[in-house]
Amino acid sequence: MSMSDTIHIQIDRADGSLQRLIGLVERRGFHIDGMSMAPVSEEGGASRRIALTVRGRDAARSIDNLGCQIDRLFGVSRIAAPAFQSEAA
Amino acid sequence: MSAAAPALKTASVPATVHDTATGARLLVSSLERMGVEVVFGYPGGAIMPIYDALTGTGLKHILVRHEQGAAFAADAYARASGKVGVCMATSGPGATNLITGIANAMMDSVPMVCITGNVPQGVMGTDAFQEIDILGVTLPIVKHSILVRDASEIPAAVEQAFHIAASGRPGPVLVDLPKDVQFAETIAPFGFNIPNEIVEVDHDAITEAERFIRAAERPLIYIGGGVKIGRAVEAVRAFAEGTGIPTVSTLNALGTVPTDAPGYLGMLGMHGTRAANEAVQASDLLIVLGARFDDRATGKLAEFAPHARVVHFDIDASEIGKLRETHVAVAGELKPGVEALTARMAAAPLAIDPWVIRCASAAAHHAPRYDAPGEGVYAPALLKQLSEAAGDRFVAACDVGQHQMWAAQHCRFSKPEAHITSGGLGAMGFGLPAGLGAKLADPSATVVTIAGDGGFMMNIQELATLKRYGVALKIVLLDNSSLGLVRQWQELFFEENYSEVDLSDNPDFVKVAEAFGVEAFRIDQRDQVEAGIARLLAADGPCLAHVVINPKENVWPLVPPGKSNAEMMEGA
Numbered sequence: 174m175s176m177s178d179t180i181h182i183q184i185d186r187a188d189g190s191l192q193r194l195i196g197l198v199e200r201r202g203f204h205i206d207g208m209s210m211a212p213v214s215e216e217g218g219a220s221r222r223i224a225l226t227v228r229g230r231d232a233a234r235s236i237d238n239l240g241c242q243i244d245r246l247f248g249v250s251r252i253a254a255p256a257f258q259s260e261a262a
Numbered sequence: 263m264s265a266a267a268p269a270l271k272t273a274s275v276p277a278t279v280h281d282t283a284t285g286a287r288l289l290v291s292s293l294e295r296m297g298v299e300v301v302f303g304y305p306g307g308a309i310m311p312i313y314d315a316l317t318g319t320g321l322k323h324i325l326v327r328h329e330q331g332a333a334f335a336a337d338a339y340a341r342a343s344g345k346v347g348v349c350m351a352t353s354g355p356g357a358t359n360l361i362t363g364i365a366n367a368m369m370d371s372v373p374m375v376c377i378t379g380n381v382p383q384g385v386m387g388t389d390a391f392q393e394i395d396i397l398g399v400t401l402p403i404v405k406h407s408i409l410v411r412d413a414s415e416i417p418a419a420v421e422q423a424f425h426i427a428a429s430g431r432p433g434p435v436l437v438d439l440p441k442d443v444q445f446a447e448t449i450a451p452f453g454f455n456i457p458n459e460i461v462e463v464d465h466d467a468i469t470e471a472e473r474f475i476r477a478a479e480r481p482l483i484y485i486g487g488g489v490k491i492g493r494a495v496e497a498v499r500a501f502a503e504g505t506g507i508p509t510v511s512t513l514n515a516l517g518t519v520p521t522d523a524p525g526y527l528g529m530l531g532m533h534g535t536r537a538a539n540e541a542v543q544a545s546d547l548l549i550v551l552g553a554r555f556d557d558r559a560t561g562k563l564a565e566f567a568p569h570a571r572v573v574h575f576d577i578d579a580s581e582i583g584k585l586r587e588t589h590v591a592v593a594g595e596l597k598p599g600v601e602a603l604t605a606r607m608a609a610a611p612l613a614i615d616p617w618v619i620r621c622a623s624a625a626a627h628h629a630p631r632y633d634a635p636g637e638g639v640y641a642p643a644l645l646k647q648l649s650e651a652a653g654d655r656f657v658a659a660c661d662v663g664q665h666q667m668w669a670a671q672h673c674r675f676s677k678p679e680a681h682i683t684s685g686g687l688g689a690m691g692f693g694l695p696a697g698l699g700a701k702l703a704d705p706s707a708t709v710v711t712i713a714g715d716g717g718f719m720m721n722i723q724e725l726a727t728l729k730r731y732g733v734a735l736k737i738v739l740l741d742n743s744s745l746g747l748v749r750q751w752q753e754l755f756f757e758e759n760y761s762e763v764d765l766s767d768n769p770d771f772v773k774v775a776e777a778f779g780v781e782a783f784r785i786d787q788r789d790q791v792e793a794g795i796a797r798l799l800a801a802d803g804p805c806l807a808h809v810v811i812n813p814k815e816n817v818w819p820l821v822p823p824g825k826s827n828a829e830m831m832e833g834a
Contacts, residue, residue: 188409192401238584
């Protein structure tokens with residue numbers, strides 16, 4: 174059983190954006206063990222913050238590469254701040 | 263995103279204008295502002311307002327006979343022209359028929375914008391007639407997608423779609439327009455001028471790359487399709503010439519280094535040359551430029567280039583280290599990166615003569631032979647002759663199968679645009695619509711579709727499109743009355759159990775072409791090849807050469823699937 178990691182993401186509210194993110198994570202070989210989401214309002218439109226707990230299906234799956242794949246999405250950014258977790262708890 | 267985006271022609275339109283129009287009209291004027299000249303498409307109920315707005319505009323719409331043809335043609339148009347290809351279709355079945363073409367563009371990083379109509383927003387989500395969630399369906403196979411819910415957002419959405427499609431690592435972008443959005447009257451701003459992100463060259467990484475290269479005894483340049491896409495062809499040629507390091511190419515990079523360039527060892531991988539695969543296996547340093555370690559190139563990954571350290575240049579950071587450990591990563595644009603490396607390497611020559619001589623003698627020793635026994639047409643020789651006869655204007659638009667591999671192995675390519683092929687997806691049916699798109703992109707080129715009898719039948723309806731627009735595409739149809747590559751694998755790996763590969767009841771392709779109004783002729787003897795090529799190349803309009811070949815002919819060499827590139831099989 175591989176280790177799980179938590180990725181923090183900010184994501185625009187656009188058609189298909191959640192499907193796009195979740196689909197990418199699963200397609201690239203990761204299980205999603207946990208997910209929490211909360212709205213954030215910022216200038217320029219509505220956005221959400223997501224914490225995804227993921228685990229590679231096999232040892233070859235690299236969390237670093239998954240991060241790079243997420244970075245390729247538009248309207249999606251990885252964030253370092255885990256502050257959202259305590260807000261959502 | 264990067265500055266590698268193709269220049270978009272917007273000069274004839276003011277930088278900022280305001281327009282009052284329907285959404286459909288805004289869509290058309292937005293495409294014109296992006297410099298679009300040709301659109302491939304097929305109308306239907308949910309995109310009728312856009313087709314209504316198309317008439318009388320400067321856009322040349324090519325009416326294909328199946329939406330898959332539109333997507334493939336737009337893809338090849340982009341590959342041949344360096345511009346963004348555009349296709350459009352209606353909702354539901356029109357949109358789903360685009361899917362294979364969208365996936366093809368995604369796999370080979372081709373800039374394409376796909377416009378789909380959709381049902382009105384009020385009935386979206388109710389299983390309305392011809393309603394499909396095409397945005398949802400295509401999520402895994404697009405670089406990005408946009409559902410436009412307000413007509414005033416159309417110019418911004420189109421500009422964003424073109425920017426995303428063409429910048430960085432290119433790819434297809436879907437723009438879905440519900441019918442009510444097409445009808446809506448609105449005032450919308452134009453001219454967003456999305457800035458290109460410039461990624462500075464990482465000079466520390468370049469210095470490190472130089473150190474690795476100078477320490478190597480057997481360095482090898484592994485060229486991928488990203489070199490052409492990144493407009494780094496001249497930079498890579500200068501690097502290879504300046505350093506004298508031998509080169510190998512992926513399928514999608516053929517022509518990046520001319521076929522006859524010194525030090526060029528050919529294609530690597532499953533149907534690569536022995537010289538290329540042996541060089542990779544012996545190399546102690548791979549300099550990977552815009553390539554992604556595709557399994558057809560690497561064979562069994564764990565045994566690929568076992569002695570080599572890796573210097574990897576790629577604009578897509580997610581490709582670096584994805585499949586193979588990288589020792590020096592140079593993420594960013596290829597052209598400035600390779601130019602910076604070439605400048606550093608100019609300080610002193612490399613002492614790699616024994617390696618260069620070893621590679622060159624392997625290439626000479628394993629050079630393909632064209633003296634196959636018999637009187638029948640030998641396809642590899644025909645393709646070589648064809649490419650040499652067509653010269654530097656030659657552009658091959660290949661379908662998928664044995665003929666595709668023979669074209670890759672035996673044709674002479676002087677530039678990467680000369681070889682258009684469905685590399686990552688391997689989509690049969692690509693060749694004919696791809697030839698259509700490439701010929702429209704570059705009418706002065708000698709564009710030849712090279713197809714087999716299986717794939718040709720998958721989009722044969724586009725012969726009607728050639729006829730309608732008088733597109734002087736040349737077609738070489740290599741007919742072995744079977745699904746040859748599958749038949750070859752059944753022969754070699756499935757104990758000659760020839761399951762569902764016989765196509766000996768094919769129609770008479772000459773009669774079929776003539777029924778479409780396309781000139782056609784047949785050859786089946788070796789002594790007819792020279793005259794056949796001459797007739798094909800001399801034809802004023804579209805012309806098909808139906809070439810009957812031996813169904814038992816195989817593609818050699820071959821690395822068996824899942825095996826190391828060191829285990830190449832040769833034919834009898």
